[in-house]
Amino acid sequence: MNTNIETFKYDNRIVRAFAIATVVWGIVGMLVGLLAAVQLFFPDANLNLQFITFGRIRPLHTNAVIFAFVGNGMFMGIYYSLQRLCKARMFSDWLSWFNFWGWQTIIVAAAVTLPLGLTTSKEYAELEWPIKIAITIVWVAFAVNLFGTIVKRREKHMYVAIWFYIATVVTVAVLHITNSMTMPAGWFKSYSMYAGVQDALVQWWYGHNAVAFFLTTPYLGLMYYFLPKAANRPIFSYRLSIIHFWALVFLYIWAGPHHLLYSALPDWAQSLGMVFSLMLIAPSWGGMLNGLLTLRGAWDKVRSDPVLKFMVAAITAYGMATLEGPLLSIKTVNSLSHYTDWTIAHVHVGAMGWNGFLTFSMLYYLFPRLYNTKLWSTKLANYHFWIGMLGIVFYVVPIYIAGVTEGLMWKQFNKDGFLQYPNFLETILQVVPMFRLRAIGGTLYLAGAFMMAYNLYRTAKAGQFEPDTEAQAAALEKPPVVAGKSSWHRMVEGKPLFFTVLATVSILVGGLVEIVPMFLVQANVPTIGSVHPYTPLEVLGRDIYIREGCLGCHSQMIRPFRSETERYGEYSKAGESVYDHPFLWGSERKGPDLAREGGKYPAAWHYNHMDDPRSTSPGSIMPRYSWLLTQKMETDTLPSHLAALRRIGVPYPAGYENGPAQKDLQAQADKIVADLKLGSVKADSDKEIIALIAYLQRLGTDIKTTPVTTAAK
Amino acid sequence: MIYNIIHSLLREAVNLNAYGLFSFFLFFGFFLGVLIWAFALKKKDLDKMGAMPLDGGEKNSNHEIKS
Numbered sequence: 001m002n003t004n005i006e007t008f009k010y011d012n013r014i015v016r017a018f019a020i021a022t023v024v025w026g027i028v029g030m031l032v033g034l035l036a037a038v039q040l041f042f043p044d045a046n047l048n049l050q051f052i053t054f055g056r057i058r059p060l061h062t063n064a065v066i067f068a069f070v071g072n073g074m075f076m077g078i079y080y081s082l083q084r085l086c087k088a089r090m091f092s093d094w095l096s097w098f099n100f101w102g103w104q105t106i107i108v109a110a111a112v113t114l115p116l117g118l119t120t121s122k123e124y125a126e127l128e129w130p131i132k133i134a135i136t137i138v139w140v141a142f143a144v145n146l147f148g149t150i151v152k153r154r155e156k157h158m159y160v161a162i163w164f165y166i167a168t169v170v171t172v173a174v175l176h177i178t179n180s181m182t183m184p185a186g187w188f189k190s191y192s193m194y195a196g197v198q199d200a201l202v203q204w205w206y207g208h209n210a211v212a213f214f215l216t217t218p219y220l221g222l223m224y225y226f227l228p229k230a231a232n233r234p235i236f237s238y239r240l241s242i243i244h245f246w247a248l249v250f251l252y253i254w255a256g257p258h259h260l261l262y263s264a265l266p267d268w269a270q271s272l273g274m275v276f277s278l279m280l281i282a283p284s285w286g287g288m289l290n291g292l293l294t295l296r297g298a299w300d301k302v303r304s305d306p307v308l309k310f311m312v313a314a315i316t317a318y319g320m321a322t323l324e325g326p327l328l329s330i331k332t333v334n335s336l337s338h339y340t341d342w343t344i345a346h347v348h349v350g351a352m353g354w355n356g357f358l359t360f361s362m363l364y365y366l367f368p369r370l371y372n373t374k375l376w377s378t379k380l381a382n383y384h385f386w387i388g389m390l391g392i393v394f395y396v397v398p399i400y401i402a403g404v405t406e407g408l409m410w411k412q413f414n415k416d417g418f419l420q421y422p423n424f425l426e427t428i429l430q431v432v433p434m435f436r437l438r439a440i441g442g443t444l445y446l447a448g449a450f451m452m453a454y455n456l457y458r459t460a461k462a463g464q465f466e467p468d469t470e471a472q473a474a475a476l477e478k479p480p481v482v483a484g485k486s487s488w489h490r491m492v493e494g495k496p497l498f499f500t501v502l503a504t505v506s507i508l509v510g511g512l513v514e515i516v517p518m519f520l521v522q523a524n525v526p527t528i529g530s531v532h533p534y535t536p537l538e539v540l541g542r543d544i545y546i547r548e549g550c551l552g553c554h555s556q557m558i559r560p561f562r563s564e565t566e567r568y569g570e571y572s573k574a575g576e577s578v579y580d581h582p583f584l585w586g587s588e589r590k591g592p593d594l595a596r597e598g599g600k601y602p603a604a605w606h607y608n609h610m611d612d613p614r615s616t617s618p619g620s621i622m623p624r625y626s627w628l629l630t631q632k633m634e635t636d637t638l639p640s641h642l643a644a645l646r647r648i649g650v651p652y653p654a655g656y657e658n659g660p661a662q663k664d665l666q667a668q669a670d671k672i673v674a675d676l677k678l679g680s681v682k683a684d685s686d687k688e689i690i691a692l693i694a695y696l697q698r699l700g701t702d703i704k705t706t707p708v709t710t711a712a713k
Numbered sequence: 714m715i716y717n718i719i720h721s722l723l724r725e726a727v728n729l730n731a732y733g734l735f736s737f738f739l740f741f742g743f744f745l746g747v748l749i750w751a752f753a754l755k756k757k758d759l760d761k762m763g764a765m766p767l768d769g770g771e772k773n774s775n776h777e778i779k780s
Binding site for chain 2 (some may be wrong): 007011082084085087154155157158160161224226228229232233234235237238239240241242246247250251254272275276279291469470471472473506509530610651
């Protein structure tokens with residue numbers, strides 16, 4: 001037995017810093033979400049300011065809650081638990097603080113650039129390339145600090161929570177780098193290297209696994225640490241936690257294509273996504289049951305301890321969300337739910353219930369300990385719990401109702417075989433009351449967060465901060481290898497590098513099997529002869545479409561259902577998006593699909609619609625985009641934009657951007673101005689609205705004018 | 714034989730091709746391996762590992778006190 005006892009100190013300062021950031025950014029992210037929610041029934045809540053209009057603040061809200069609120073919460077929990085599980089101070093205090101300030105700088109950069117409309121448009125990966133590079137650097141610093149701490153640990157075994165942290169670090173790095181492959185076209189403008197269906201697959205491989213490996217695996221690690229700690233009893237089954245971990249990290253990475261069911265993605269990829277999503281129920285529920293059963297014999301504590309109360313609700317929400325997710329991946333269910341608010345309700349069960357409540361429980365656990373005191377008011381924390389629960393119920397129930405209503409109304413035919421609700425607006429106006437109720441739910445949840453902030457502030461005031469906690473443990477004398485017939489896993493767990501390689505291989509298999517054929521097998525992306533690159537004016541219009549976040553409400557993917565082809569026209573083909581860097585298929589419909597918008601309305605209709613949507617569509621919930629009528633389009637950047645697109649495969653002739661492109665742009669703009677005159681609208685050809693109209697009038701027209709090559713088949 | 718039965722079942726159920734089946738069996742093999750791995754572990758070791766969060770090594774600190 002080792003008698004060489006060492007005394008050392010845990011760093012609490014870094015934990016406190018991340019804890020405060022979690023509270024602050026959590027409130028900011030929820031406030032932005034509330035503002036976005038209000039605009040869905042009161043569009044003028046944007047005060048006619050482009051910077052706080054729905055399309056721009058929706059990504060701000062999602063980024064704030066995912067990366068600022070949950071991200072800081074994740075770092076807070078990891079920095080606290082990792083030191084204690086390794087019985088070692090963090091590897092480098094400098095790296096800890098670099099991680100902290102680097103992450104906060106990235107959040108501030110996001111909070112500035114997204115309202116300015118500087119976005120890649122790829123969901124949860126909207127930040128432009130300089131910020132993406134900064135994320136990579138900060139993440140590497142975090143990884144070095146984490147692995148350095150693991151290497152210098154005084155505990156032989158790596159507890160299951162650490163496995164989840166390792167999987168998070170590795171997978172987020174792989175996902176972030178793969179999905180961030182962009183061609184810069186300026187300091188804050190880039191185009192995805194991938195196009196169309198390939199871009200869609202990479203994006204949703206990333207998007208789904210951002211949920212899996214940023215919102216789930218680190219939080220499962222935190223659950224495996226903080227739940228036993230708060231309940232003062234070991235985890236129910238460590239064996240089950242091993243199965244939970246390996247099955248989850250192997251399966252999760254395959255499930256991304258379930259975001260693209262019935263889209264132009266090849267059928268084999270959709271089927272893989274569906275099957276693996278269904279299999280995910282098993283490990284997810286294994287983990288949930290492992291958590292809940294840890295409390296066996298301690299349920300009396302749940303009644304009085306707000307920390308446990310929040311944890312139980314969080315784990316239950318995890319179970320609900322991870323049952324619902326696979327069910328939504330079944331193609332028939334997805335055909336009803338996709339593009340509706342059902343998906344929004346589903347993600348908010350996970351975000352508000354699982355991530356939010358687990359974060360609150362950790363904060364209530366940590367503050368009294370960091371400040372060497374008791375929680376200022378247990379009663380107020382209990383009130384927070386109930387107001388938070390009410391908030392979740394008032395948020396998700398109306399939105400579930402809204403989602404199912406939308407899905408059914410979109411598909412409803414009358415007895416004569418025509419669409420029952422041919423005007424899309426009818427279906428949205430039907431659910432506006434649900435949007436109002438949802439905002440009330442969000443307000444309640446936010447009120448709870450304010451109550452928590454006050455409670456934690458009073459706790460901090462009442463106690464005295466303990467910057468370092470002194471600890472003792474025996475030094476590790478030998479490499480952490482345990483011999484024995486049945487200890488292979490123990491041996492693997494004792495070798496962080498080998499363990500990391502195994503975990504990396506597990507997550508890479510699924511990604512490679514799905515993504516590589518998509519890039520190598522030509523048959524997966526059939527081309528269509530009549531599809532040609534966007535004109536220079538259309539490229540500028542597309543950039544504006546991306547800047548304004550139009551895809552937050554409008555999809556560009558008509559699924560092969562009669563209810564969709566009747567409403568929108570011919571279903572979308574993979575070959576139509578081959579020049580779409582990035583793809584703009586979208587994931588949500590608060591307005592109609594725009595894949596065949598071109599030529600549907602005259603130019604003047606679009607002009608008036610952008611100026612005031614309610615003038616052309618009474619009752620519309622779309623915000624006004626009147627600034628597009630007055631702002632000049634930025635033609636100075638056109639050469640760099642076209643050159644960047646050519647570099648990634650769009651066949652613009654060499655030198656096209658230096659002269660010919662400008663001439664083509666002016667000719668097309670003049671034609672649109674002439675079209676507008678026919679509708680009694682007088683406009684200058686250099687305004688942004690002209691470019692946007694050019695883009696909208698182009699959408700879907702490539703195969704409208706020429707017979708589709710696949711039709712012969 | 715078993716392969717053929719599962720193959721035809723899956724084909725009919727979700728229209729999976731051989732590529733999908735390869736993926737399915739890849740996971741199945743992996744999962745089976747993990748199961749064998751987990752059940753081969755000794756209970757004594759598992760109990761020790763499962764209780765790790767409860768000992769943070771802190772001296773006279775309220776980090777071990779219940780709220």
